[in-house]
Amino acid sequence: MADDPTRRPGSRRRGAALEEAILRAAAEELTESGYAGLTMDRVARRAGTNKNAIYRRWPDRLALGAAAYRRLTTAVRPPDTGVLREDALELLRMANRHWSSPLGGILRELIAAAGGASEMLSQFPEQSADTVAATWLTVLGRAVARGEASPEALHPRVATVAIVLLRNEFVVRGVPTAPDEVLVEIVDEVYLPLVRRRGPAPAGAVTRSS
Template sequence: MAARPAGRTRRRGAALEEAILSAAADELTESGFAGLTMDRVAARAGTNKNAIYRRWPGRLALGIAAYRRLTTAVRPPDTGDLRGDALELLRGANRHWSSPLGAILRELLAAAGGAPELLAGLQDQSGDAVAAPWLTILGRAVARGEAAPEALHPRVATVAIVLLRNEFVVRGAPTAPDDVLVEIVDEVYLPLVRRRGPAPG
């Protein structure tokens, strides 16, 4: 059996996947999704395109996986009241949307079009990850008597961030004015979580 060249180790499984994702994340950061190519990722990862295609069916799927690697879980704020916490979460999301990472996210959303399986991969890692900080601040608010216990439901907890995303999609702007964030919290979110009960007949 021929000896493997010195200094070269054939990577498999998780090690190779890690190298590819790392290379793709670096390419996304430097060139955006428009500049992401399988050739460049393969060269950067020290592998071949076939190894990438065996794991991701195309450039968009790889771009989504690389974007998810670049993002980190949101740490919930603790300002002492629900209004302050909700505004901090929305302002953080607003900053992300207008950041270089947010620009990559907008590119990926545009490329995904209406494909539900691809869009699902872009929902800030997962529905659970999106809901977690909102459920945390809402749980504190329930304990303080600021919100109704019935409000502790993922769909209710995340109403504010869903409305902010809608602003981005409808207006196509890279950021939303702060008065829009205040309006979402004061006119929709706080009234919703404070008065949970049967819908009016």
């Protein structure tokens, strides 16, 4: 186990310094052993503290695991290839790579421990519904400006159809990765026809905001 290079011998950390040491230790444990191997005892030993210091900040192992996972993730930058189809495929491929990566494996363990995807994903800024919708709306907005998609398609539920279908492959089918032909099918058979042909709602139709 790596020692904390910022800690002076005999010093006692408090506040933000101690929290940082605990999170760093938890992230290292997650990376090495996954969520299944994450224990309060091991994190406390690695951080050079005691379990009470951890429990004062995180009520249980799942909360600590989620916080450590957030530390390991980075924000997704929307692709900008100049073509909607390629942008959409790249976003799906990025999600596919993440889900099948070691970090994605940790996310799957956390989701299983939480008892469902929606509750757990809402805790991660880069995985939250608002962030995902903003990413897809950015890509779709560029396509609308280029004349590739209908302006009426700029709705969060429409913009995120492709990633929702891919997540369905992950969660419902229980697969760690989806074949690339599935991603192509989602984009070509569902997403592009939807955003290109979507028009104004019929007169008298009831619409709901997301």
